[in-house]
Amino acid sequence: MRPHPSPTARQWRVPARLPALKLAGAVALLALALLLDEGDPVQLGLAAVAAAALAGWAARDLVAPVRLAVDPEGVTVARGFAGRRRLPWTAVERITVDRRARLGLTSEVLEIDAGESLHLFGRLDLDADPAEVAEALREARPR
Template sequence: MQSQSSPVHQWRVPVILPVAKLIGAVVVVGLGLLLAGDDRVQPVLAGLAAAALAGWGLRDLVAPVRLAADRDGITVAQGFAGHRRLPWREVEAITVDRRTRRGLTAETLEIDAGESLHLFGRYDLNAPPAEVAETLRAAQAAAR
């Protein structure tokens, strides 16, 4: 049986995010019903949008930790609420992609594990991706 190291670092979704998504789902349903009148399509579309928002919020409640690192490697979120363990030897590169559009700069943490690429934004990590990348690179270097 393989022993798992306890996480030295964890990055998770901010608590307010799933709450906002679930409140948004309720608001969408309410507006859909309030503004529907005789239209039967509008409440259905509002229900579908609300279900998507609620599912997205539920995922954040069920699996809030998106990324964790310890001396043996990293654990990344995968799928709806799953996780995947990557030993440090499988991590080929840790980079931050910066893009500016309409005066706003967005950063994305990219973890290249050969056959898979894992992307994390600011709201996945509740921290600036550049800071997380520095921490991960230091942890990887210490593990060697």
């Protein structure tokens, strides 16, 4: 029998529609390259490489959709292509949200500073507002 998760255990993942959009973009890119093919193998090769990169990016979202998880013992962050790294609360120095305005748009990034490493998460990594996630992390942290 599995233990019941703690009421403060939560996780954040990429939106379900994001991998589908990336795969659709890869297919559209290849289709466009084939449609506009002028016999240039370099053009088709570049389109194939770009489509493969998009498909790989989508595969990461499907294989490891959870980017951040929290429980009373610490946080677990995505690492590499599909790995995870466990950070006990004692390793977490700061949890902040960086807001930047560019070209009339404001972006927010959740930053988890673990001393020797800095972990960054945007809205599309979390499928939530980074400020709300930061607040949930602070609430889950033991005092």
